Amino acid sequence: MINFKNTSMNFLSNLPKNMFSGFVVSLIALPLGLGLALASGAPPISGIIAAIVGGIVVAIFGGSHVTIAGPGNGLVVVLLGAISTLASGDLYQGYLFTLAAIICSGALMLLIGFLRLGILSDFFPSSAIQGMLAAIGISILAKQLHVMFANTDAQGDTIELLLTFPSVVVGLFSQATASTIAAASIGLISLLIMRFHGAIRNPYLKLIPAPMWIVVLVIGYSYYYEFFSSETYPIATALLVQLPDSVLSGFPTPDFSLLFTPQFIGVVLAITLISSIESLLSIKAIDQLDPERRRSNVNRDLKALGLASIVSGLLGGLNVVTVIARSSVNVNNGGSNRSANFFHAFFLILFVLLFQDQLRRIPLTALAAILVYTGYKLASPSTLKSIAKIGNEQVFIFFVTIIATITTNLITGIFIGILSTLIIHIILNKSVLLFLSNAIRPNVLMFKEQAQGNYFVSVKNFSSFMNYYKLKNNLDAIPINGDVIVDFSLCEFVDFTVQEHLLGYQEIFTRNGGSFDINGLDIHGTSSTHPLAVRRLLSFSNAKKTKTNLTKRQKDLQNVAHDFEWSYNPVKLYEVNPLYSFVFFKLKKINFIHNQLIDEHTNFNVFDTEYTEGEFISQKQLRATFLSIKLKKTIPNFTLHKEDLLNFLYRFSGFKDIDIKDHPDFSKRFFLMAENKAEIEAFFTDALVLFFESNPYYHIESNGNALLVMKTERLASVKEVKALLDFGIRLHKIVSKLKYEPNLLKTL
């Protein structure tokens, strides 16, 4: 039960922290709001309105905890396009039309939230989204570079803007006025502040975010001219922020006269698509930063964002999305609940009311510098580098999406990105059928293993961005402190998007005290050496499995080996003859063993194995993890297990059921089978019986000079491998202490 008194006490005690965090966030939100609005071609105050409305509405109705809402980067491109084209060049009229589009898109988002369509964002492949974000970054960069160098009338599409940029720089040195040069220098210095703010070590100076530093410095610069210098402020009024005379009155009226024209509908759809994707991506990323590991209710958040966009549009503001940079600043400064979002809006109102005159002193070039840096961050080469590591095909998708987005528009761009991903997947698998015939079939089974309490998730056929939501629905239904095993051994193809998402889950589960293991990927071939590379069951012709290309599970196993100072060998071994001396493998065909943890001194060996049963190979293919312990002495052949599933096999090999005298409980719980009863009675001393009784159950078999230990007939998770090792080491200790002499028996 939820203790309401406790939660409200908690809320109150956290209030100062959130107030402070909201204040720090408002320091960034102010310059960013102005800048994003300017970059969108809208009046600067519209960005602040969006942040204020977003802060208040989403704080009240939202479903996430530490996110901040406001005007978003991704929208700049769409909004600028809408404002400059909807009224064929008349920017103010275009702005009024766009406000109507923002209100409509808010209503659409509200609908998406009510229909619980938040899952739609899961249908976008990672690399295509990265490409789209990079394209947005390039577009912002292209336009704002001009503004930063005081060229505010630059026109044309992204490519033209990039091509004409060098001539602007040249023009600056040859024919610019003093005013332009001063403005451009402010822009350049602001960019340097953005770039090197991270290097500040002093915690108090660092507390003020870079954009606020820029604002404070440029305002101070203008006051210098007003009070100390005899010269006039060198920057022309056209290059300064314009605010309405009274921010509290004269809200513009949205113009709905274009309501059902195709152009207008296109803008509404684009705004909705981009704001939903940006918001959902941000929420997902911020949830992983939340120190309390709460899960956001994305559909409720979408409803709140939609409502906020409607209100914001009615007041003349831009639309409201969840923004990642401001949210992460919020988390870093101790924001712990939605009140931080509210306080960020509250401080913005204070700023606008108290410092209107000061805000009018900010040069546009300074704000452009902030946006140039934002654009650069979105399209930074490090994104490309990390994608290139995963595989060439991801680079291809990334670039196709960027080029398509820049040359057409965002919606066409992202859909071309999705299409190219699909085509790449088909080419990689050389099969359309795999995707066509299994596209709508369920492919995920999740169940709780009754004996161990693990959650076992098996994925079949293929697993890619197209059917990821099915896997996600199943994973979301597992308590986050549970032990999860995701098994891909029945899955022919696993793409990068799915693996990246799974890594996120892995973090959530391990941080909440659960465990999350991904099995069955080790046997797949890959296209590169990156751990998240696309994997499919039949090996890629150009890539051989290498030692460096380990899955997450293999790396974890390597670490386990390292902890024990053992060696680890992931390579598949096909020479496994000694294993056949165990009755367990008598009727099975071992295909290979791999992922070996080897201890040379005591001859412990943990390994995964794939084996088949039955005469016709395809009958049944199984994988399991075993521990084998070579012994220095001879012990009787026996097998000890709980289920009598395999008994026929052992009877077939001449084994008989044996009850140990004076241990009825042991005899009841375990099936002990062996060839020679006398040997077993001498070997199973009280100490050994007690050991088995007091430890968790394992299937154990002896072939005379080695022991084979197995938990269940499937691959073990890393956690289970550790438990297996611990059990094996203790078992080995007991067995080597036993004074069992086979020769002695014979003489009796």
Add this chain to the structure above:
Amino acid sequence: MNPCLSQKFKTVLIGVAFSPNLQNNIFEAMRLVDFFDCRLVLVHVGEKTKEKQETIRHLLSGFEDDDDGKVKMIWKDGNPVEVIIKSAQSTNADLIMLGATPREDILKFYIGSIARKIVRKAPCSVLLLIKPSEDLRPCRHIVVNGLNNNKTQETLCASFEFAQNLDSKQLTIVEEISKKDVKVIVQDNKSLLKSTLIKEQLSQKQALRVHDVLKEIPSQLKSAVKIKIQPIFGQRGYSIGHYAKIVGADLLIMNAPEKSTFLDRIFPHDMEYILSELPTDVLIVR
């Protein structure tokens, strides 16, 4: 008398075609006759020739020393589906055996359109073998559905009959609980907690129900086999097949579907999932 104690499978019917699979199909059928001590009806849709008769006689000779009329052969021309269904009706067959064809990649099996039609129209139980073989394959682990349905009792009886005759060691009763029954959509931590709780309650409720059904089954049938109950949340029909594949079951036993309509083939559910991708040998109990 307990209905479970009377033998359910007294007459087995198998359609034979003179394909390379003929020998394996007949061997599988004869073994079943051996284990169940029942009668066998062989149906061939096509012309009766001396040659064919000779082949059949030769294949049967290994099993049947005393010609006591256990095996009957029917030769008939016509539509294969109709002939087999009619023969099953006329001979009072309790079980129709069908062999599946392996798919291009060896990991999957599917059954042809004729076999599918037979499954849908059969008046009795149907056994689908994914890989009929010459040699005996032990049937160690049987997976059976434990749906909340009045047919389940009969299906469980049949499962125990199979388990006993085939000397199976483990029988897992899978309850597929539809996600719709949970009624909570997981959106955040609170709804996750709620849905986990509801699932736990549903599993317990279903386990109690299965235990009640199990009580009705005579103990001599239950003694030799280990019984396990596994609740699964997922799409009906689909999840049990996937489960059978994961645990490496040798036989999957299911209730016959209520009624298959045209829509079911477009939006497959229940049986259609199993038929489109056989996880292992499947017995459909009617």
